[in-house]
Amino acid sequence: MTEELFQITDKPIQLEQLVAKVERPEAGAITTFIGTVREWTKGKRTIYLEYQAYKPMAVKMLATIGEEIEAKWPNTQVAITHRIGHLEISDIAVIIAVSSPHRKAAYQANEYAIERIKEIVPIWKKENWEDGETWIGDQLEQVSYPEGKPQIKE
Amino acid sequence: MITVLLFAQLQEEAGNGRLELELVDTTVKELKETLQREYNLTKMDQVMVAINEEYALPDDRVKDGDIVALIPPVSGG
Numbered sequence: 413m414t415e416e417l418f419q420i421t422d423k424p425i426q427l428e429q430l431v432a433k434v435e436r437p438e439a440g441a442i443t444t445f446i447g448t449v450r451e452w453t454k455g456k457r458t459i460y461l462e463y464q465a466y467k468p469m470a471v472k473m474l475a476t477i478g479e480e481i482e483a484k485w486p487n488t489q490v491a492i493t494h495r496i497g498h499l500e501i502s503d504i505a506v507i508i509a510v511s512s513p514h515r516k517a518a519y520q521a522n523e524y525a526i527e528r529i530k531e532i533v534p535i536w537k538k539e540n541w542e543d544g545e546t547w548i549g550d551q552l553e554q555v556s557y558p559e560g561k562p563q564i565k566e
Numbered sequence: 567m568i569t570v571l572l573f574a575q576l577q578e579e580a581g582n583g584r585l586e587l588e589l590v591d592t593t594v595k596e597l598k599e600t601l602q603r604e605y606n607l608t609k610m611d612q613v614m615v616a617i618n619e620e621y622a623l624p625d626d627r628v629k630d631g632d633i634v635a636l637i638p639p640v641s642g643g
Contacts, residue, residue: 447643463642464573466635469619470642494642506643526643534616534635535642536574547575548641549612 417490418474420467420535422497430509433491439511443518445526447506449499457542463496463505466534470494473533477525481510484524485517492525494535505537568628570601571635576613580605595624597634613638 415433427444434442449461478490494506508525512518529535537548570585577583585605589597594615602610614637615622621637628634 464577465642466571466573466616466619466637469616469635472619529643530640532621532640533642534573534637534640536638537641538574547578547638549575549609549639 417492418471418478419493420465420470420474421493421495423495425493425495425504425507427504427507430491430493430507434489434509434511436489436511438487438513439489440513441515441518442509442511443515443522444510445506445508445522446504447526449501449503449505451501453539456539458501459540459542460501461499461505461540462538463494463499464536464538465494465496467496470534474529476532477528480528481521481524485512485521488512488517488521490521490525492529494529494533496535567630568597569633570597571633573636574638575609576607576636576638579607589628590630592628593624594622594626594628594634597628598624598636601636607636609638 417433427446431442431444451458474492481488481490489511491509495504499505506529508522510518510522539546539548568587568589570587572580572583598610598615601607616635616637617626617628617632
């Protein structure tokens with residue numbers, strides 16, 4: 413495997429490249445998750461997003477998720493690429509590809525990976541709303557910065 | 567000397583993503599308190615700390631040459 417399985421990039425992510433990283437003869441299933449930029453969140457309109465990462469640690473944490481998956485679902489292969497920088501509506505922010513001999517593990521491990529990304533990988537999303545901007549503090553939009561609502565630009 | 571990296575909201579509050587501090591033999595907890603006071607950082611109770619790219623605990627010690635990152639709640643994906 414010459415290509416890195418876990419990457420942070422500022423370029424558009426190519427699905428075929430992720431799939432190619434996990435293809436192997438013993439696989440009978442490959443699942444892919446594509447996370448895209450959503451326009452509307454609870455009635456608020458997003459214009460664009462900015463993602464920032466602590467890049468070397470983010471790559472390490474993605475690899476840690478890969479290790480956790482290997483421990484929970486042996487003989488799976490995982491590849492994850494997360495994009496950072498400026499993303500427009502419908503742009504792809506993250507792709508996760510998992511291969512396994514049988515489909516169940518590939519589905520389960522893929523969902524596990526996105527949940528763990530939202531917990532441990534040092535990547536932050538800044539919502540640029542119609543009426544202001546907010547660094548999002550967690551994925552349920554329960555903790556946001558700085559005051560739980562968009563900062564209105566004067 | 568230690569290097570402190572700040573991200574997201576904290577970077578905007580501090581006006582800088584990278585600080586260099588002359589601090590010796592401090593704990594993560596003490597460092598957070600110092601930074602909160604000197605740079606008026608908010609919501610520090612939710613902030614995790616990594617030392618040299620590994621998550622650290624409040625009582626872990628920060629040594630000369632360490633790279634310390636303040637990690638607010640993450641929102642990737």
